Amino acid sequence: MLAKFWWGSNNGTSKVHWMSWDRLSIAKGRGGMGFRGISDFNISLLGKQFWRLLKGENSLFVKVFKGKYFPRGDLMEATLGFSPSYAWRSILSAREVVSRGLRWRIGNGSQVRVWQDPWIPSSPTFKPLIRQENVDTGLYVSSLIDHDLGCWDRQALSILFDPHDARSVANIPVSRRCLEDKRVWHFEANGEYSVKSAYHVLGGDRRSNDASHSGSQRNDFWKLLWKLPVPAKIRNFVWRLAKNILPTRSNLQKKGIVLDPSCPLCQHEAESAHHLFLNCEFTRRMCFSPSLGFRLPSNVEIIDWIGMILRGGNMLVTQLQITSMWKVWNVRNNCVFNRTLEDPAKVAMDTVEVIKEFNYANPDLAKKKMATDEADYHSPAGGVTIVQVDAGCYDNGVMAMGCVVKPDGNGVVMSACRREQVLVNPNVAEAMAIRWALSLMQAIHLDNAVLQSDALNVIDSIYGLNYIADLDPIVADCKHLITCFRNVSVSFIGRRGNVDAHHMVGVGRTLGNKTWIGCIPNLYSSPSCINSVVAPLS
Numbered sequence: 001m002l003a004k005f006w007w008g009s010n011n012g013t014s015k016v017h018w019m020s021w022d023r024l025s026i027a028k029g030r031g032g033m034g035f036r037g038i039s040d041f042n043i044s045l046l047g048k049q050f051w052r053l054l055k056g057e058n059s060l061f062v063k064v065f066k067g068k069y070f071p072r073g074d075l076m077e078a079t080l081g082f083s084p085s086y087a088w089r090s091i092l093s094a095r096e097v098v099s100r101g102l103r104w105r106i107g108n109g110s111q112v113r114v115w116q117d118p119w120i121p122s123s124p125t126f127k128p129l130i131r132q133e134n135v136d137t138g139l140y141v142s143s144l145i146d147h148d149l150g151c152w153d154r155q156a157l158s159i160l161f162d163p164h165d166a167r168s169v170a171n172i173p174v175s176r177r178c179l180e181d182k183r184v185w186h187f188e189a190n191g192e193y194s195v196k197s198a199y200h201v202l203g204g205d206r207r208s209n210d211a212s213h214s215g216s217q218r219n220d221f222w223k224l225l226w227k228l229p230v231p232a233k234i235r236n237f238v239w240r241l242a243k244n245i246l247p248t249r250s251n252l253q254k255k256g257i258v259l260d261p262s263c264p265l266c267q268h269e270a271e272s273a274h275h276l277f278l279n280c281e282f283t284r285r286m287c288f289s290p291s292l293g294f295r296l297p298s299n300v301e302i303i304d305w306i307g308m309i310l311r312g313g314n315m316l317v318t319q320l321q322i323t324s325m326w327k328v329w330n331v332r333n334n335c336v337f338n339r340t341l342e343d344p345a346k347v348a349m350d351t352v353e354v355i356k357e358f359n360y361a362n363p364d365l366a367k368k369k370m371a372t373d374e375a376d377y378h379s380p381a382g383g384v385t386i387v388q389v390d391a392g393c394y395d396n397g398v399m400a401m402g403c404v405v406k407p408d409g410n411g412v413v414m415s416a417c418r419r420e421q422v423l424v425n426p427n428v429a430e431a432m433a434i435r436w437a438l439s440l441m442q443a444i445h446l447d448n449a450v451l452q453s454d455a456l457n458v459i460d461s462i463y464g465l466n467y468i469a470d471l472d473p474i475v476a477d478c479k480h481l482i483t484c485f486r487n488v489s490v491s492f493i494g495r496r497g498n499v500d501a502h503h504m505v506g507v508g509r510t511l512g513n514k515t516w517i518g519c520i521p522n523l524y525s526s527p528s529c530i531n532s533v534v535a536p537l538s
Helices: 001-006 038-055 059-071 087-092 097-103 154-161 163-170 193-205 216-227 232-242 249-254 275-279 280-287 303-308 316-338 344-361 426-443 456-462 469-483 494-509
Strands: 102-103 183-186 385-394 399-406 412-422 448-453 489-491 515-516
Touching: 038 059, 038 087, 038 097, 038 183, 038 193, 059 087, 087 494, 097 102, 097 154, 097 193, 102 469, 183 469, 216 232, 216 303, 232 303, 232 316, 275 280, 275 303, 275 316, 280 316, 280 344, 303 316, 316 344, 316 489, 385 494, 399 426, 399 494, 412 426, 412 494, 426 448, 426 456, 426 469, 426 489, 448 494, 456 469, 456 489, 469 489
Parallel strands: 385 448, 448 489
Antiparallel strands: 102 183, 385 399, 399 412, 412 515
C-alpha cells in the first residue's frame, strides 16, 4: 500500500515500482529515502516501553508490570508466565532489539559480571570476545579495578584476557569516585534508548551489505545531496537520477515496455541517463550557452559527475549545474508529451532564474557559512590565573594532553604535557585532559583560576547542561576536584584561543610526560626550553 502511494497509480492500475521497499527504507544518508518499515518501527516503539520497565521508573505502569510478571527477578531474564496479557507479550517481544544495544557503563564494577554481562563498548557483543577455559563465572568487574589508584589493574587484565580484550577493557574510563554501575543504550550518546536508533539497529543487518550505500565516500555523496540548497523537488530528482530510476526510454525497455528507444531531443542515440545528461547535443548546447558556460565531460559515469558537482567549491556553480539537469528532464518531458522543443539558450536562462528566485526566497540557505571560531579569549579579572588545556587522539592508540598556565592571562608560568597508551573517543580524551589539568592545579596549589577548554560538550556535562553516558566516571571526578578549590571554574574557549595548549598536545605525543617552567617548548627552534624540563606532574 505504501509503495503504491509513493509510485502512484491510475484508475486502480499501479505504476512502475522502480525500487524495492527495502531499498527505499534505507536511511537517506545511505542512499534510500528513509521510509519506515511498519513492523520494525512497531518493535522499536515497543522497545521504548521495555526500556521504561528496565530502568525501573517510579510510575504506575512499571509497578503493575513488575509486580505481576517479574516481582523478584530481572526483566532481561523474565518469562511470559501463565496467561500473559497481550500488552506483556508485545513488550517482551522487544527484548531482542533492546539487548542489541544494552550494556553497562562501569562505575565501581560491583554489579557487572565479567563473562555474562555486556560491558565492553568496543566489542560487537559488549562481552569479552575470547573466553578462557576454567574461568570463574561469578567474577565481577570490581575485582579488575585498582580502587586506590582509580584505574584498571593491568596485571589482572593481562592474566585474565587475551591481548585484544585486555586493551579494550583498559580503554574504558574509570572513575576515582565510587560510582554505581549503570545500564545504558549504546547507540545514543546520552545512554537513553531512542526509537530512531533502535529502528536503525533492526534494519542494519539486512542493509549492511547493500552495495548502493557501501563506503564512506558514497555515504558522503548522499549527505551532500540532501543538504544541497536547491528546491526539494530538484533534490528528489537528482536522487532518482543517481539511482538510475528515471523513466528514460532505455529503462522503460528494461521493464518490458515496447517503444522507440531513441533520444527525443536529438534522435541520435538510445535515451539513457548517461546520454541524456552528458552526451545529448541539446544538453551540451544548453550548458555551454552564455548563461551557464560550462562543458560536460563524456567519459565519466553520471553518478561520478554528480559527485564532482556536489564536491565543487563554488556553491552557486553547484546549484546551477544540478538545476540544469532538472531543466533538461523537464524539456525532455515537454518534448515527449507536448511535442514541443524549447531553445537551449532560453532553457539556460530559465535555469539561472530558478536559482535566483530560490536564493532570494531562502537567503539563509543560499549563503550558509561555516561557523567561524574566532579567538574567544577574554582577559580574566585581576589576580585570576588562566589554565588552558587540550587533548588529541591518534590512530596508533595514543592519547596526548597539553596544559599551559598563564598568570592573569599574560606570559607563561608553566607548561606540561602527558601521553597515555589508550584508545578513546575525542569527548573522553577532552574530559580526561580536564581531569588531569585539575589534578595538576591541585598539586601546585593553584586555588584562584579559570580552566579553559575548547570541548564545549564536556564543559556542559560538568555543569549539568548536557549528559554523555561514557563521560560519567570522568565528569564525577572533575566535579569533585572543583569542590576542592576555593575559586576555580571551567569555561569554554574557541580553538583559536587555545593554540598554546593544542601545541603542547603535539609535544606530548612526541616526548611523553614532561613539564616546563616559564616557557612553552618549541621542539624545532628553541632547544633551551627542552633543557628546562623538570619532573613530570601527574
